[in-house]
Amino acid sequence: MANKVEIMDFNSREDLVSKLASDLTQYVQEIMETKGYCRMLLSGGNTPKPVYECFASMIQSPEKVLVGLVDERFVPLSSDYSNERMISAALGEGFKMEGMVANSFDIQDNLVQIRERYKPFFGETDITVLGMGTDGHTASIFPGDEASDKIRKSDDVNIFNTMAPVYPEQRITCSTKMIVRSGVIILLITGTDKREVLANDNKRLPIHDILFKRPDIKIYYAD
Numbered sequence: 172m173a174n175k176v177e178i179m180d181f182n183s184r185e186d187l188v189s190k191l192a193s194d195l196t197q198y199v200q201e202i203m204e205t206k207g208y209c210r211m212l213l214s215g216g217n218t219p220k221p222v223y224e225c226f227a228s229m230i231q232s233p234e235k236v237l238v239g240l241v242d243e244r245f246v247p248l249s250s251d252y253s254n255e256r257m258i259s260a261a262l263g264e265g266f267k268m269e270g271m272v273a274n275s276f277d278i279q280d281n282l283v284q285i286r287e288r289y290k291p292f293f294g295e296t297d298i299t300v301l302g303m304g305t306d307g308h309t310a311s312i313f314p315g316d317e318a319s320d321k322i323r324k325s326d327d328v329n330i331f332n333t334m335a336p337v338y339p340e341q342r343i344t345c346s347t348k349m350i351v352r353s354g355v356i357i358l359l360i361t362g363t364d365k366r367e368v369l370a371n372d373n374k375r376l377p378i379h380d381i382l383f384k385r386p387d388i389k390i391y392y393a394d
Contacts, residue, residue: 192225215254233265307376311342
């Protein structure tokens with residue numbers, strides 16, 4: 172890749188989960204020892220779920236960790252599509268958590284409320300965990316989406332609404348600038364198809380925006 176980012180390869184997904192959960196625990200503990208607290212943004216999906224479960228079993232003083240979401244589907248918490256629902260269940264009790272859906276009936280009013288709630292993350296995010304789709308999207312920043320294109324060109328540290336190409340289409344996401352300002356950025360990917368997309372940075376997909384701006388990103392990969 173042109174930006175020379177390093178990829179940590181694992182022989183199995185189980186090995187990846189174990190190592191990433193251990194590393195995540197170490198990062199959080201070190202940050203809390205220095206600052207007394209940690210602010211982290213997490214991504215949804217089935218791939219990181221076992222990482223969060225393992226991490227939650229190892230972390231000490233979870234009440235000092237403020238957890239937010241990198242992105243969310245515009246659905247109520249009761250929906251199976253809710254990232255907040257999955258992450259909250261995986262982490263269990265003890266963590267402070269801010270979701271991204273405060274009003275599931277009005278997406279514009281919801282955006283106003285979430286921007287207010289996420290002000291702590293605007294000022295300071297210690298760790299961000301990202302995923303990636305086979306189309307090169309990360310967070311809910313999609314190729315070919317007008318709202319996502321504006322975010323990619325913007326220097327705004329903020330929360331925005333976007334449109335996904337699949338159901339549920341309405342999304343809420345942290346901006347590219349907000350993500351790249353994180354102290355530590357972790358990207359978790361599995362499968363050779365995603366690795367090929369990641370390597371083809373000539374396409375300059377949303378994930379490549381992050382990689383070019385933060386070549387120190389920590390990438391965990393397994394087939």
